[in-house]
Amino acid sequence: MPRPESIENRWDILYREYPEVYEAFMNVPYQPSVFDQVPEIIDLREKIIADVGAGTGRSSSALARTARQVIGIEYEPAMLRQARKKAIGDEGSRVTYLSGDALAIPLADNSVDIVTGFTLALFPPEQYRKFICEGLRVAREQVVYVGIPPGWYGGNLDHVIENPYKGTFDVEVDRIFLEEYQFACQDVFSNQEYGTIENIVSIYGFIFGKKAIEHIKRENKTAVRWKYRVYWRK
Numbered sequence: 539m540p541r542p543e544s545i546e547n548r549w550d551i552l553y554r555e556y557p558e559v560y561e562a563f564m565n566v567p568y569q570p571s572v573f574d575q576v577p578e579i580i581d582l583r584e585k586i587i588a589d590v591g592a593g594t595g596r597s598s599s600a601l602a603r604t605a606r607q608v609i610g611i612e613y614e615p616a617m618l619r620q621a622r623k624k625a626i627g628d629e630g631s632r633v634t635y636l637s638g639d640a641l642a643i644p645l646a647d648n649s650v651d652i653v654t655g656f657t658l659a660l661f662p663p664e665q666y667r668k669f670i671c672e673g674l675r676v677a678r679e680q681v682v683y684v685g686i687p688p689g690w691y692g693g694n695l696d697h698v699i700e701n702p703y704k705g706t707f708d709v710e711v712d713r714i715f716l717e718e719y720q721f722a723c724q725d726v727f728s729n730q731e732y733g734t735i736e737n738i739v740s741i742y743g744f745i746f747g748k749k750a751i752e753h754i755k756r757e758n759k760t761a762v763r764w765k766y767r768v769y770w771r772k
Protein backbone atom coordinates (compact mmCIF):
# COMPACT_ATOMS: atom_id res chain seq x y z
CA MET A 539 0.00 0.00 0.00
CA PRO A 540 1.38 3.48 -0.83
CA ARG A 541 2.45 5.62 2.13
CA PRO A 542 -0.16 8.27 3.11
CA GLU A 543 0.80 11.97 3.10
CA SER A 544 0.52 12.01 6.89
CA ILE A 545 -0.50 9.81 9.80
CA GLU A 546 -2.03 12.92 11.50
CA ASN A 547 -0.57 12.46 14.99
CA ARG A 548 -1.33 8.74 15.25
CA TRP A 549 1.84 7.80 17.10
CA ASP A 550 0.60 4.22 17.60
CA ILE A 551 0.52 3.80 13.79
CA LEU A 552 3.94 5.46 13.50
CA TYR A 553 5.55 3.04 16.00
CA ARG A 554 3.87 -0.03 14.55
CA GLU A 555 4.05 0.63 10.79
CA TYR A 556 6.65 3.34 10.17
CA PRO A 557 9.49 2.85 12.69
CA GLU A 558 11.90 4.07 9.97
CA VAL A 559 10.12 7.47 9.86
CA TYR A 560 10.29 7.67 13.66
CA GLU A 561 13.98 6.83 13.39
CA ALA A 562 14.50 9.57 10.77
CA PHE A 563 12.62 12.06 13.03
CA MET A 564 15.02 11.20 15.84
CA ASN A 565 18.10 11.32 13.60
CA VAL A 566 17.56 14.82 12.22
CA PRO A 567 20.22 16.72 14.21
CA TYR A 568 18.98 18.28 17.47
CA GLN A 569 21.31 21.01 18.74
CA PRO A 570 22.16 21.08 21.50
CA SER A 571 20.95 17.54 22.02
CA VAL A 572 18.71 16.90 25.01
CA PHE A 573 20.99 13.94 25.75
CA ASP A 574 23.94 16.28 26.19
CA GLN A 575 21.91 18.53 28.49
CA VAL A 576 20.38 15.89 30.79
CA PRO A 577 23.75 14.72 32.25
CA GLU A 578 24.34 18.35 33.30
CA ILE A 579 21.19 18.13 35.45
CA ILE A 580 21.25 14.47 36.53
CA ASP A 581 24.46 12.67 37.49
CA LEU A 582 24.46 9.53 35.32
CA ARG A 583 28.08 8.51 35.87
CA GLU A 584 28.54 4.88 36.93
CA LYS A 585 24.77 4.41 37.19
CA ILE A 586 22.70 1.39 36.27
CA ILE A 587 19.70 2.75 34.40
CA ALA A 588 16.41 1.24 33.25
CA ASP A 589 15.29 3.35 30.25
CA VAL A 590 11.58 2.73 29.86
CA GLY A 591 9.97 3.27 26.44
CA ALA A 592 13.35 2.80 24.77
CA GLY A 593 11.88 3.02 21.26
CA THR A 594 14.51 2.46 18.58
CA GLY A 595 17.25 2.79 21.20
CA ARG A 596 18.13 6.45 20.79
CA SER A 597 17.75 7.39 24.46
CA SER A 598 19.24 4.14 25.79
CA SER A 599 22.37 4.37 23.66
CA ALA A 600 22.79 8.08 24.49
CA LEU A 601 22.54 7.28 28.23
CA ALA A 602 25.15 4.54 27.76
CA ARG A 603 27.69 7.20 26.78
CA THR A 604 27.80 8.18 30.48
CA ALA A 605 26.16 5.40 32.49
CA ARG A 606 27.68 2.04 33.49
CA GLN A 607 24.81 -0.08 32.20
CA VAL A 608 21.47 0.63 30.52
CA ILE A 609 18.50 -1.72 30.26
CA GLY A 610 16.19 -0.44 27.54
CA ILE A 611 12.58 -1.55 28.04
CA GLU A 612 10.08 -1.34 25.17
CA TYR A 613 6.79 -3.05 24.42
CA GLU A 614 6.49 -2.48 20.65
CA PRO A 615 8.24 -5.34 18.78
CA ALA A 616 9.00 -3.25 15.63
CA MET A 617 10.79 -0.61 17.76
CA LEU A 618 12.65 -3.23 19.78
CA ARG A 619 13.94 -4.87 16.60
CA GLN A 620 15.41 -1.55 15.38
CA ALA A 621 16.94 -0.89 18.80
CA ARG A 622 18.61 -4.31 18.96
CA LYS A 623 20.04 -3.88 15.45
CA LYS A 624 21.77 -0.68 16.58
CA ALA A 625 23.25 -2.01 19.82
CA ILE A 626 26.83 -2.21 18.59
CA GLY A 627 30.24 -0.87 19.62
CA ASP A 628 31.30 0.36 23.02
CA GLU A 629 27.98 1.97 23.97
CA GLY A 630 26.11 -1.01 22.55
CA SER A 631 28.01 -3.35 24.86
CA ARG A 632 26.57 -1.45 27.84
CA VAL A 633 22.95 -1.64 26.60
CA THR A 634 20.62 -4.60 26.72
CA TYR A 635 16.98 -4.57 25.65
CA LEU A 636 14.01 -6.20 27.31
CA SER A 637 10.48 -6.50 26.06
CA GLY A 638 8.25 -5.00 28.74
CA ASP A 639 5.58 -2.55 29.81
CA ALA A 640 6.14 0.83 31.52
CA LEU A 641 3.10 0.03 33.67
CA ALA A 642 4.59 -3.22 34.98
CA ILE A 643 8.36 -2.81 34.66
CA PRO A 644 9.84 -6.32 34.40
CA LEU A 645 12.54 -5.69 37.05
CA ALA A 646 12.78 -6.40 40.79
CA ASP A 647 12.35 -3.76 43.55
CA ASN A 648 15.43 -1.50 43.99
CA SER A 649 17.29 -3.27 41.20
CA VAL A 650 18.68 -0.23 39.30
CA ASP A 651 19.98 3.22 40.33
CA ILE A 652 17.79 5.33 38.03
CA VAL A 653 14.63 4.73 36.01
CA THR A 654 14.32 7.06 33.00
CA GLY A 655 11.57 7.71 30.49
CA PHE A 656 12.38 9.88 27.46
CA THR A 657 9.22 11.15 25.73
CA LEU A 658 7.50 7.94 26.70
CA ALA A 659 4.13 9.44 25.67
CA LEU A 660 1.81 7.23 27.72
CA PHE A 661 -1.87 7.59 26.97
CA PRO A 662 -4.23 8.30 28.66
CA PRO A 663 -2.31 10.51 31.14
CA GLU A 664 -3.45 8.49 34.21
CA GLN A 665 -0.94 5.89 33.07
CA TYR A 666 1.86 8.19 34.27
CA ARG A 667 0.82 7.48 37.88
CA LYS A 668 1.47 3.81 37.35
CA PHE A 669 4.77 4.49 35.56
CA ILE A 670 5.92 6.77 38.41
CA CYS A 671 4.99 4.18 41.06
CA GLU A 672 6.74 1.45 39.09
CA GLY A 673 9.79 3.69 38.65
CA LEU A 674 9.96 4.46 42.38
CA ARG A 675 9.65 0.73 43.13
CA VAL A 676 12.48 -0.31 40.78
CA ALA A 677 14.90 2.66 41.26
CA ARG A 678 17.21 2.89 44.28
CA GLU A 679 17.98 6.59 43.70
CA GLN A 680 15.60 8.45 41.42
CA VAL A 681 13.06 8.53 38.62
CA VAL A 682 13.73 10.88 35.70
CA TYR A 683 11.22 11.74 33.01
CA VAL A 684 11.88 13.94 29.99
CA GLY A 685 8.73 15.20 28.32
CA ILE A 686 7.37 17.97 26.18
CA PRO A 687 5.72 20.66 28.34
CA PRO A 688 2.29 22.21 27.65
CA GLY A 689 2.13 24.20 24.42
CA TRP A 690 5.15 22.50 22.81
CA TYR A 691 3.67 19.23 21.50
CA GLY A 692 4.67 20.13 17.90
CA GLY A 693 7.64 22.25 18.97
CA ASN A 694 7.43 25.92 17.96
CA LEU A 695 4.98 24.96 15.18
CA ASP A 696 2.48 23.78 17.78
CA HIS A 697 0.13 26.68 17.01
CA VAL A 698 -0.29 25.65 13.35
CA ILE A 699 -0.97 21.94 13.74
CA GLU A 700 -4.17 20.30 14.85
CA ASN A 701 -2.87 19.18 18.20
CA PRO A 702 -5.33 16.51 19.39
CA TYR A 703 -3.94 16.76 22.93
CA LYS A 704 -4.02 20.56 23.26
CA GLY A 705 -4.62 21.82 26.80
CA THR A 706 -5.59 18.37 28.06
CA PHE A 707 -2.97 15.64 27.83
CA ASP A 708 0.13 17.83 28.25
CA VAL A 709 -1.34 19.94 31.06
CA GLU A 710 -2.47 16.85 32.96
CA VAL A 711 0.88 15.06 32.60
CA ASP A 712 2.72 18.18 33.82
CA ARG A 713 0.34 18.44 36.80
CA ILE A 714 0.79 14.76 37.73
CA PHE A 715 4.60 15.10 37.87
CA LEU A 716 4.81 18.50 39.54
CA GLU A 717 1.80 18.67 41.86
CA GLU A 718 0.76 15.10 42.61
CA TYR A 719 4.21 13.52 42.80
CA GLN A 720 6.27 16.62 43.65
CA PHE A 721 8.96 16.16 41.01
CA ALA A 722 11.50 18.95 40.50
CA CYS A 723 11.90 20.21 36.92
CA GLN A 724 14.11 22.18 34.56
CA ASP A 725 13.46 23.15 30.93
CA VAL A 726 15.96 22.73 28.12
CA PHE A 727 15.75 23.75 24.44
CA SER A 728 16.90 22.11 21.25
CA ASN A 729 16.82 23.12 17.55
CA GLN A 730 16.12 20.50 14.92
CA GLU A 731 17.34 21.32 11.39
CA TYR A 732 15.91 19.26 8.52
CA GLY A 733 17.98 20.93 5.78
CA THR A 734 15.34 20.83 3.03
CA ILE A 735 11.60 21.38 2.68
CA GLU A 736 11.28 17.90 1.18
CA ASN A 737 12.86 16.39 4.28
CA ILE A 738 10.80 18.30 6.85
CA VAL A 739 7.57 17.54 4.94
CA SER A 740 8.27 13.82 4.67
CA ILE A 741 9.26 13.43 8.33
CA TYR A 742 7.82 16.15 10.59
CA GLY A 743 4.88 16.78 8.23
CA PHE A 744 4.18 13.05 7.90
CA ILE A 745 3.85 12.80 11.68
CA PHE A 746 2.20 16.11 12.60
CA GLY A 747 -0.28 16.45 9.75
CA LYS A 748 -1.55 18.38 6.75
CA LYS A 749 -1.78 21.73 8.54
CA ALA A 750 1.91 21.48 9.41
CA ILE A 751 2.77 20.58 5.80
CA GLU A 752 0.83 23.58 4.43
CA HIS A 753 2.55 25.92 6.92
CA ILE A 754 6.04 24.58 6.22
CA LYS A 755 5.60 25.00 2.47
CA ARG A 756 4.06 28.46 2.80
CA GLU A 757 6.73 29.76 5.20
CA ASN A 758 9.63 27.84 3.65
CA LYS A 759 10.62 26.47 7.07
CA THR A 760 13.25 23.75 7.49
CA ALA A 761 13.77 23.90 11.28
CA VAL A 762 11.76 23.21 14.44
CA ARG A 763 12.62 24.43 17.94
CA TRP A 764 11.71 22.14 20.84
CA LYS A 765 11.32 22.68 24.54
CA TYR A 766 11.76 19.69 26.84
CA ARG A 767 10.99 19.48 30.54
CA VAL A 768 13.28 17.31 32.64
CA TYR A 769 11.42 16.05 35.76
CA TRP A 770 13.15 14.17 38.53
CA ARG A 771 12.34 12.84 41.98
CA LYS A 772 14.85 11.26 44.36
Ligand SMILES: C[S@@+](CC[C@H](N)C(=O)[O-])C[C@H]1O[C@@H](n2cnc3c(N)ncnc32)[C@H](O)[C@@H]1O
Nearest residue numbers: 591592593596597612613614639640656657658
Ligand atom coordinates in the same frame (compact mmCIF):
# COMPACT_ATOMS: atom_id res chain seq x y z
C1 LIG B 1 8.41 8.85 21.57
S1 LIG B 1 9.10 7.24 21.73
C2 LIG B 1 10.60 7.57 22.61
C3 LIG B 1 11.65 6.53 22.40
C4 LIG B 1 13.00 6.77 23.05
N1 LIG B 1 12.89 6.91 24.49
C5 LIG B 1 13.74 7.96 22.45
O1 LIG B 1 14.04 8.91 23.17
O2 LIG B 1 13.98 7.94 21.24
C6 LIG B 1 8.09 6.46 22.94
C7 LIG B 1 8.29 4.96 23.01
O3 LIG B 1 7.61 4.48 24.18
C8 LIG B 1 7.00 3.24 23.88
N2 LIG B 1 5.92 3.00 24.83
C9 LIG B 1 4.74 3.64 24.93
N3 LIG B 1 4.00 3.13 25.93
C10 LIG B 1 4.74 2.13 26.49
C11 LIG B 1 4.52 1.21 27.56
N4 LIG B 1 3.38 1.22 28.27
N5 LIG B 1 5.50 0.34 27.86
C12 LIG B 1 6.66 0.31 27.13
N6 LIG B 1 6.92 1.13 26.11
C13 LIG B 1 5.97 2.04 25.78
C14 LIG B 1 6.53 3.39 22.44
O4 LIG B 1 6.31 2.13 21.82
C15 LIG B 1 7.70 4.19 21.84
O5 LIG B 1 8.68 3.32 21.33
